[in-house]
Amino acid sequence: MKKLLAGIVLSTAALFSQVLLASGDTVPLDKANIDVHNQESVIRGAKYFVNYCMGCHSVAFSRYNRLAADTGLTDKQVQENLIFTSGKDGEMSKVGDNMVNAMRPDDVEEGFGAAPPDLSLTGRLRGGDWIYSYLKAFYVDPTRPMGVNNTVFPNVGMPHVLWELQGWQKLEKNCTPAAGGEQGKAAADGAHAEAPHCTEHLVNMKPGKISGPEYNQIVRDITAFLVYVSEPAQLHRKTIGIFVLLFMVLFGVVAYFLKKEYWKDVH
Ligand code: HEC
Structure with missing residues (x-):
């Protein structure tokens, strides 16, 4: 029993440390400014996702027709424009299927050193700002197997x-040498030799097909899609909440008058 308990405690601790390690939140993140209620944005995001990401990643907790219902598309539109995956039997996925690809994670793990995780819950686990910043933070790094690294997720596969x-x-490092004047003198004395202050930032070395702001918008749309997928109910949750509050206020008024009526003859 003790062993079992120790096992549970250890594995929970290991899980949390993994999550903390992977979160890499030492880097300041850009604000994604997504709007999950903007159906156009979520639809564009879904389109980019099925085209650019689904070769490796699934969002297995989502079904194509739920996406259709939530974004106001018809099942036919989704079938024709968003479904490029096939099931294990090799048949094209249907609109009622989960959004999974037919890839076997082990095959990809061999190639990339890490299996591409399912992204169903990434929007909740990492948050929109993280995903948005991550997709903008790839830089050339010849020391990595894929030739790229990422400031938000260092050594990503x-x-x-x-x-x-x-x-x-590319990642550029700017170092300002230890300041002159008093500090400089002190450094020269060897008393408080100050380390140079370095900052790192990403600079464009080869432009892509589209402008920076256009790229940001695409990444924002993908992020909106992933945040939506991580909790589809969020689209309706707030509206339901408002109705519940309204009901409570109205019920409060009725209850107040009812109480007055009941007690009016009691002295
Ligand atoms: C060629 C395969 C491949 C494609 C295509 C791909 N990814 Fe990935 N992705 C990976 C791998 C592998 C990892 C795991 C990296 C690791 O753990 O080192 C990953 C990790 C991620 C993560 C981090 C997940 C986490 O929480 O740790 C996100 C977010 C992500 N990918 C988003 C995307 C998006 C969005 C696209 C499409 C624009 C995309 N990926 C396309 C292979 C791919």
């Missing part, structure tokens, strides 16, 4: 799949 659109970035 994923290649820069949107390179044609974004172009290539």
Whole structure:
């Protein structure tokens, strides 16, 4: 029993440390400014997702027809424009199927050193700002197997799949030597030799097919799609909440008058 408990505690701790390690939240993130209620944006995001991402990633908790219902598309539109996957039997996926690809994670893991995770819950786990910043943060790094690295997810196994659109970035390091004046003198004395202050930032080295703001919009749409997928009910949750609050206020008024009526003859 003790062993079992220790096992559970250890594996939970290991899980949390993995999540914390992977979150890499030391890098400041860009604001995604997504709007999951903007159906156009979510539809565009879904389109980019099925074209650029679904070769490796699934969003297995979602069905194509739920996406259709939530975004106001017809099943036919989804079948014709968004379904490029086939099931294990090799048949084209149907509109009622889950959004999974036929790839076997092990095959890809061999190629990339890490299996592409299912992204159904990534919008909740990582948050929109993280996904948005991550997709903008790939840079050329010849020391990595894929030739790219990422400032938001260091040493990531994923290649820069949107390179044609974004172009290539490199990481530039700017160091200001220890300041002059008093500090400089102190440094010269060897008393408080100050380390140079370095900052790193990404600069474009080869433009892509589209402009920077256009790329940001595409990444924003993909992020909106992934955040929507991670909790489709969020589209309706707030409206339901408002109705519940309205009901409580109205019920409160009725209850107040009812109470007055009941107690009016009691002295
Ligand atoms: C060629 C295969 C491939 C394609 C295509 C691909 N990815 Fe990935 N992706 C990966 C791999 C592999 C990882 C895991 C990286 C790791 O753990 O080192 C990953 C990781 C991620 C993660 C981090 C998940 C997490 O929480 O750890 C996100 C987010 C992501 N991909 C989004 C996308 C999006 C959006 C697209 C489409 C624009 C895309 N990926 C296309 C292979 C791919």
